[in-house]
Amino acid sequence: MISFEIPESIVNQSQMTKMVAEQAMRPYSRELDEHEHQRPEAFVNMTWPFTQQMMKSALKGVEKRLHGNGNGSNGHAAPKGPDFSILGFIMMVEQMSWGDAGQYLCLPHPMLGGSAVQAAGTPEQQLRFLKKFTEGDPKWGAMAITEPGAGSDNSSMRTTAILDPDTNEWILNGEKIFITNGKLALEESDGLCVVWATIDPEAGRAGIKSFVVEGNTPGVSIAKQEHKLGIRASDTVALHFDNVRLPFDNMLGTLDASKQPAANRGFKGAMKTFDASRPAVAASAMGIARAALEFTRDKLAEEGIVLDYTKPRHELTAVERDLMEMEARHKGAWLLTLRAVGMMAHGESNRLAASMCKFRAGEAVTWITQKAVELLGPMGYSREWLAEKWMRDAKINDIYEGTKQINQLIIARSILGYSRRELK
Numbered sequence: 001m002i003s004f005e006i007p008e009s010i011v012n013q014s015q016m017t018k019m020v021a022e023q024a025m026r027p028y029s030r031e032l033d034e035h036e037h038q039r040p041e042a043f044v045n046m047t048w049p050f051t052q053q054m055m056k057s058a059l060k061g062v063e064k065r066l067h068g069n070g071n072g073s074n075g076h077a078a079p080k081g082p083d084f085s086i087l088g089f090i091m092m093v094e095q096m097s098w099g100d101a102g103q104y105l106c107l108p109h110p111m112l113g114g115s116a117v118q119a120a121g122t123p124e125q126q127l128r129f130l131k132k133f134t135e136g137d138p139k140w141g142a143m144a145i146t147e148p149g150a151g152s153d154n155s156s157m158r159t160t161a162i163l164d165p166d167t168n169e170w171i172l173n174g175e176k177i178f179i180t181n182g183k184l185a186l187e188e189s190d191g192l193c194v195v196w197a198t199i200d201p202e203a204g205r206a207g208i209k210s211f212v213v214e215g216n217t218p219g220v221s222i223a224k225q226e227h228k229l230g231i232r233a234s235d236t237v238a239l240h241f242d243n244v245r246l247p248f249d250n251m252l253g254t255l256d257a258s259k260q261p262a263a264n265r266g267f268k269g270a271m272k273t274f275d276a277s278r279p280a281v282a283a284s285a286m287g288i289a290r291a292a293l294e295f296t297r298d299k300l301a302e303e304g305i306v307l308d309y310t311k312p313r314h315e316l317t318a319v320e321r322d323l324m325e326m327e328a329r330h331k332g333a334w335l336l337t338l339r340a341v342g343m344m345a346h347g348e349s350n351r352l353a354a355s356m357c358k359f360r361a362g363e364a365v366t367w368i369t370q371k372a373v374e375l376l377g378p379m380g381y382s383r384e385w386l387a388e389k390w391m392r393d394a395k396i397n398d399i400y401e402g403t404k405q406i407n408q409l410i411i412a413r414s415i416l417g418y419s420r421r422e423l424k
């Protein structure tokens with residue numbers, strides 16, 4: 001049974017994040033939207049010390065497991081009791097996205113790259129690669145799966161990593177597109193990008209592994225920077241890998257299957273990354289939705305429209321019904337998100353719950369922000385207010401980390417008991 005009570009320490013941390021959102025994000029929201037790709041300096045400077053602290057305590061947990069305080073073999077044992085740090089992160093994502101979803105994506109943090117290292121890497125690799133986020137200048141993480149011919153069906157990817165037997169290095173060649181924070185991670189900092197590639201193009205899914213490419217590695221170039229509808233503060237780029245040489249140990253996990261839990265191996269590692277990242281996307285969607293909901297509620301209150309929850313539905317005006325529907329969709333998706341996160345915190349498999357919350361949150365935020373623009377009238381459409389920006393920022397939540405349709409497919413397969421081949 002998952003409890004929806006949020007521990008006090010996390011509520012306090014979330015209140016601190018709210019201050020960051022109010023003071024370092026919202027005031028710059030419009031300017032950073034207008035001047036796409038400009039780095040949100042105030043936000044980066046305010047959050048980097050916090051990220052370093054967070055990463056230090058996360059790595060202490062990994063160290064404990066590695067040095068025998070866990071209860072299993074190969075250092076992969078789960079810590080005892082629920083891990084509420086995941087819930088803390090999700091609450092932070094929600095608050096920051098309430099501040100500004102585009103800026104939140106510029107958080108100097110391993111982000112998706114970190115989720116991939118944690119999902120597919122050995123504890124030694126987690127320590128090695130994530131330690132850089134505890135020291136020095138701000139750094140960013142990214143993850144690259146999508147290719148021109150491999151999006152929703154990313155098992156057909158063509159990027160290759162071939163082992164050079166003379167030097168024992170991997171040689172990476174290929175192209176990845178629409179990579180969030182690719183530039184920040186690889187060109188503007190000594191960050192990292194986890195790149196998924198095949199070591200055997202004939203082997204299909206079985207040949208797919210993940211590789212850590214560190215910042216400023218020779219052979220990596222930014223082929224294109226996207227101009228986008230929303231989340232315009234965030235950088236999204238196409239990456240080219242031209243004979244990029246990587247140390248053997250930059251392949252996450254191990255080639256010896258017996259030394260790695262089945263759930264973390266190869267392509268399964270990518271799917272496990274999504275189990276962690278989909279609730280984070282849902283939380284970001286919920287932050288945008290709450291921003292639009294609160295703003296609309298306040299503006300309607302200024303006009304004397306305040307919800308009376310004791311009134312029967314048939315006595316509500318159309319506007320009141322819309323506002324209530326906005327609240328209901330927001331609350332429903334947020335509870336699904338907390339459920340998926342709670343399952344993770346308790347070490348339970350959350351694949352179905354993660355897809356459910358991602359699907360529902362993407363749909364809810366798209367609907368809620370459109371409704372906000374509608375209810376606010378012409379000012380909702382004006383750039384004077386942020387409502388139109390929230391509507392543009394919302395849509396990405398239906399697209400990345402598995403589109404709405406793909407998450408629906410995953411949900412249907414899981415509930416109906418169909419395999420990937422039986423339900424495409």
Ligand SMILES: Cc1cc2nc3c(=O)[nH]c(=O)nc-3n(C[C@H](O)[C@H](O)[C@H](O)COP(=O)(O)OP(=O)(O)OC[C@H]3O[C@@H](n4cnc5c(N)ncnc54)[C@H](O)[C@@H]3O)c2cc1C
Pocket residue numbers: 112142143144145146150151152153177178179180181228236396399400401402403404405406409424
């Ligand atoms: C701003 C932005 C940031 C991104 N960041 C990253 C990132 O950091 N890393 C990364 O790897 N990728 C990233 N992506 C890529 C994103 O994950 C893909 O765009 C997404 O997975 C969809 O893949 P696709 O674009 O190839 O679309 P396609 O797979 O070609 O899909 C096109 C449409 O067809 C639908 N469709 C496809 N297959 C089915 C099916 N079987 N049944 C029903 N409908 C289907 C899809 O839902 C979609 O509506 C980003 C994209 C954007 C726009």
